[in-house]
Amino acid sequence: MLMRPDRKAIETIVRMALMEDAPWGDVTSQFLLPADARISAQLVAREKGVLCGEDIFTTAMSMTGEVAIEFAVRDGEHFAKGDVIAVVGGQAQIVLQAERVALNFIQRLSGIATVTAQYVAETAGTKARIVDTRKTTPGLRLLERYAVRCGGGHNHRFSLSDAVMAKDNHLAVLTHSGTGNLTEQLRSGFARLPHTTHVEVEVDRLDQIEAILAAGVDTIMLDNFTIEDLRAGVQQVAGRALVEASGSVRLDRVREISATGVDVISVGALTHSARALDLGLDYRPIAAT
Amino acid sequence: MLMRPDRKAIETIVRMALMEDAPWGDVTSQFLLPADARISAQLVAREKGVLCGEDIFTTAMSMTGEVAIEFAVRDGEHFAKGDVIAVVGGQAQIVLQAERVALNFIQRLSGIATVTAQYVAETAGTKARIVDTRKTTPGLRLLERYAVRCGGGHNHRFSLSDAVMAKDNHLAVLTHSGTGNLTEQLRSGFARLPHTTHVEVEVDRLDQIEAILAAGVDTIMLDNFTIEDLRAGVQQVAGRALVEASGSVRLDRVREISATGVDVISVGALTHSARALDLGLDYRPIAAT
Amino acid sequence: MLMRPDRKAIETIVRMALMEDAPWGDVTSQFLLPADARISAQLVAREKGVLCGEDIFTTAMSMTGEVAIEFAVRDGEHFAKGDVIAVVGGQAQIVLQAERVALNFIQRLSGIATVTAQYVAETAGTKARIVDTRKTTPGLRLLERYAVRCGGGHNHRFSLSDAVMAKDNHLAVLTHSGTGNLTEQLRSGFARLPHTTHVEVEVDRLDQIEAILAAGVDTIMLDNFTIEDLRAGVQQVAGRALVEASGSVRLDRVREISATGVDVISVGALTHSARALDLGLDYRPIAAT
Amino acid sequence: MLMRPDRKAIETIVRMALMEDAPWGDVTSQFLLPADARISAQLVAREKGVLCGEDIFTTAMSMTGEVAIEFAVRDGEHFAKGDVIAVVGGQAQIVLQAERVALNFIQRLSGIATVTAQYVAETAGTKARIVDTRKTTPGLRLLERYAVRCGGGHNHRFSLSDAVMAKDNHLAVLTHSGTGNLTEQLRSGFARLPHTTHVEVEVDRLDQIEAILAAGVDTIMLDNFTIEDLRAGVQQVAGRALVEASGSVRLDRVREISATGVDVISVGALTHSARALDLGLDYRPIAAT
């Protein structure tokens, strides 16, 4: 029961990508290939991973022309090196024109899903969930967040508009400019928020926690804490809010972070540094009938 | 004399990114911070690298509100860990709202520039140039190609529309469907192209080269060749076309590739797998005057 | 400290409205009036109310040409019948072309702000807040929600994307299609949500409350409850969630609803049925200098 | 033979509304409901009225996913409280996601059609037609004018571009700035207009009429006239132009206005203050087959 991106949104993004890649057509296919030549291809995994991008891949092909596509692996499923992920067939001019855009999307998104799955696997047996951040590619956040879900991760807030996240700088401004104490300032700001707005505040030190909790928050983020301090933080919060660990979380450290009892671990690297997964299209021309 | 992206194009991309990140405003800054609070910040390098993104960073801030920005490092210049790249000052609500989008762009683009510079450094003393591919982020090709130039690399064709690149699949379709021989088929297709269209053809084996050259090409791409075969290919082409080496080029192998005498080395990893460079904004609230 | 709509968003909406109202210019002003004729005007309240629309009014004028505007009443402030809200001056062709669009916005938004202020006044002395719904004008939600804030109201969720609101129909589908019991089904769905997503569930009867609370919700909505049942519902929930009263809330009934102890009262009529407030521009030609 | 809005225009407006209401999907339906759950619903009239919005309602559902819709009442037809207007069936996730947008449109437009029909009924037996104004919702003029037609009303000019309407302010500017007399100034401006441009001029007093008629106008608008003066104005114009009555026309006064012999009565309230009609979707889950 994965929540899939809206098809109108996908179409808008894919149309933009196709126009970027062929603003006035594909001179290679159109000038060189016979219009009636057909082709069959297999989308093959050159390395193992987790799939993300069925609909996007299909849309990239279909917006270029009529192409038949059958996926053997579905979004969110694991595959091994050498697996055939999908079979594609259609007019050679169309398939070869759409190939790069379709691959650019599915490789990038599957790269994110695959990395996410690695982080998620490391947290097995704990209650910690792996979540994304706003460090996504401009224009692709909707898709990259979907990729995180395909990898078994969860999403953080979508944007600046749908949850409060007060960071060190916000607190510094308040401290610097305010007249009252921080707890009062936060409480008064929170009171004006929509009642559906989740409130999260970041702290850098354990001794900040009580003042923040007193203002009434839903999640407290412990930023760049040591493992020991994370554990102390969880104990101090004691269920009065969710606890999120954050700050340059790496794969080799995520297991011990998850063991501290935190509820949420946010990982910028899921999206800002995931590399494209190596998927390729292997072609086979089709005899004309 | 770097060719910079058009400001209208930058504005379009940045506007889209800002709307994606705050579709109905930044609830944190707007509900919590006093409207008259001001802030100063330094854009600091948390690791060394090559800068790309001055204009984009500035545009992201300026489209959100009035912000003063001074860059100490310019696009294409190297910086060391700890260097102050820019100084930013303005209304706290504005700067904190625009921060993430501005950073997402400049971190990603500087990541690409930095990786490119590493590849370029490896080819020092040879005539080989490092070029990008079409494996770019959908919607950001214009910017990512600029990042490659900032790193000292060169650009390949921009899109499917502005140069012919006949790959193995195109040749297979021609071979399979055509009646004449391959050289004739290519020659007849090339004859209909605009006279300004560069023609490049990919080969997988040395024994394909003569047939391709006979059709009249500007560049011949040797795909996934061994070092030895690259050297043999260069000798066989003997100046009758430019020679491009391609296929999973890695940093640790690029020097020996460049030493084979090829003219061009295309590297998908410059864009499809570059990680965001670690740049951060360090804040300092300003006393009201 | 009102959160104002983003200026890029305002510009997009106003540009659309101006193009709709004068797709190829204003034939009256342009064919009849001398280009150098200037005009001065007062925006006058023909009835009392609460203002909303300063920036939108100004943008509508400024995107048409150069116009000087000074507001004497600010967004969120009350004014009396006959008050001068703003003074406008500029080229007659420009001001008369932009007038209708500028008024259409400010009259509609001030109408919403004014009605909201009436509801808010009725709840004085209680903890209940008046909030809007998704029953807004297509395309104008951002502005209409701002109008609600100007009137002293609060906002509910912005869209289907940023909070869960499970209504009777969602529960009916779950009951009908599911295998487990409702509490379990909800709990399992909620577990997959982003941790920042607020969860609200609607109930029609008091006896539904415990099953819903057991699933873990942030807000419970009592839909179309009698005053007596609202009071009973508040007691039963007993602080375990926020309580929202909903369902055809009218101005003459809102005080007694607010007295039941509910936290939130959502009122569709704030936006779906607010009439335009009667504001007008009174002109005075200016002698040429 | 109603002139229906263009389907491309409808699609553009509906797409915008759907993206506004679910920028990154419907978290309630998608996280809670099984993808294969289906639903049936009836669009029921909670009060009597005149329908407007068939195509818009259908488009809102269809752009979200596959939904079957059958309308029993057609645009422009009257219905009674309790009538079933349409039957809807499809995937529960889709129908529940599209519901609010579809309703927002059809409720608002049917509200306009219903009010219009009330005004039109009051003018029965006279030659006066009820027409709309430019006091429409920004972005929805095309639809709201259609709603007026569904209610039996007629349309005024669409925009500033397609007919001249010289109001008191235009006349004041001309008087103030011109050298010649008003009749001459108007005549010379009208002479430059496209020959297809209808010319209408507003007067505030009976003694202005002759000077305006002398300039050659198609319609003369009597603004805020008493019943007695309207009657005198009609007699004075004596068929030399159409006569339009205007100015805060209310339902309880429109009959006597129409009895004065005017040709056209323009009513801003048709659009600027119509409330949404109470239409609702009643659901019934469908057993899986």
Place this chain on the structure above:
Amino acid sequence: MLMRPDRKAIETIVRMALMEDAPWGDVTSQFLLPADARISAQLVAREKGVLCGEDIFTTAMSMTGEVAIEFAVRDGEHFAKGDVIAVVGGQAQIVLQAERVALNFIQRLSGIATVTAQYVAETAGTKARIVDTRKTTPGLRLLERYAVRCGGGHNHRFSLSDAVMAKDNHLAVLTHSGTGNLTEQLRSGFARLPHTTHVEVEVDRLDQIEAILAAGVDTIMLDNFTIEDLRAGVQQVAGRALVEASGSVRLDRVREISATGVDVISVGALTHSARALDLGLDYRPIAAT
């Protein structure tokens, strides 16, 4: 007192044209020219004509970068071969990048203005006005109609939406499908139109005129009539409607058409076949200061 196109509309069209002409920059200027090189240029008439395009030319330059422009000839004015129309100065990279787009607009529009002026000159001393048709370039109607006005011509209806023009095919459909007689059918259709909609009907023969006039029309169009029949038509209509002559009107025949007493002569050739006027930019590099 020319009605100029809206600046927002001009910006939209020019932006599109600039992006079409340099989707990712001007490789010639940017790769070859020093960024600090400045240039001065004169826009010179290589043939005589009437100017149209000041604002568009200026916008094309200004949206590319900072350029100073001074026009010596204004829109609507005649110029001789060799005249300097404008002086341009700025960064060489900018001016040379924008040159072609700026010229494409001003040459095409001045071509239309010039041809229009020739037709208008031929009708001197008659009451006939020269008007355009809907045979304009897709996307440029707003500008091309302005060019017709610059040439001294008038505009016909802008689009299908703002005036009725019933042609032979409409009449044929009515005759074929209707039950009543044509006059009745037309009258009943006209009765439902907005009262501001101008009604024009085309006839092919003199004997159609009475039936059409009886339905009540504002303009009657005599399509492809001989000079003799035009004169007869004018006499028959006798002021009961405006008379428009239409149908392959050529410059060498327009004088005798205008002498028949018709009110309006519509000329498709003004826009569908006007050639670009020969205007060029003559450059002079500027010594650096």
Place this chain on the structure above:
Amino acid sequence: MLMRPDRKAIETIVRMALMEDAPWGDVTSQFLLPADARISAQLVAREKGVLCGEDIFTTAMSMTGEVAIEFAVRDGEHFAKGDVIAVVGGQAQIVLQAERVALNFIQRLSGIATVTAQYVAETAGTKARIVDTRKTTPGLRLLERYAVRCGGGHNHRFSLSDAVMAKDNHLAVLTHSGTGNLTEQLRSGFARLPHTTHVEVEVDRLDQIEAILAAGVDTIMLDNFTIEDLRAGVQQVAGRALVEASGSVRLDRVREISATGVDVISVGALTHSARALDLGLDYRPIAAT
């Protein structure tokens, strides 16, 4: 094997044109014609020519409503005066609404194709190809270049972005501002270009040729040369680059130009001054069934 414009691009252009021509519907067809009236029509050639615009014509009809279209002549084929090019059938309201836009496109594009074919015919027996320029209609370059191909011509570079074309002004700036000699300046600029970028340089005199060739160019353009000088230029270049003749090439002079041995002749008149070809729709109402 004509390269056809992308269907997404066609749809975007046609949608814009349809909205321009009927922003709020076709009042003539919709208010006058019965909705069930059907019509049949033939697209007839009123003069001979070469066709271009099948897909665009069909798209204009289909985006308006359901219309059946069968083309008897295909893009690129010659037709005689009186030939039936296509047969169209559908709802009268739809066909008559779409007619003008569909014709505007196909007449203009066929006009270009026809003129191009005349130029191409004049060069028969020579190796010279006729190519277009950037003097195209803003917004229609993609279509107009396709029209040139339909007429048997070839395309030049699409835009400023995909090939270098250094003209007299670029050379003047370099000469004026540079320190080194021109050959060196050009060579150093070319070295930074993408290796796929074609380089063309314009010369005005024979004595410039050697310095340009020495910089390494792909094409040399001889601008406004006499026939004699063209012949001398071809001999001097002697195969070291392609030779393009340019500058006010007229139909009556193109044969002798082509006989000089140049490879390419660029003709601005193909697009900047082509008149619309006279194609018309002849209608026949259909009896209802």
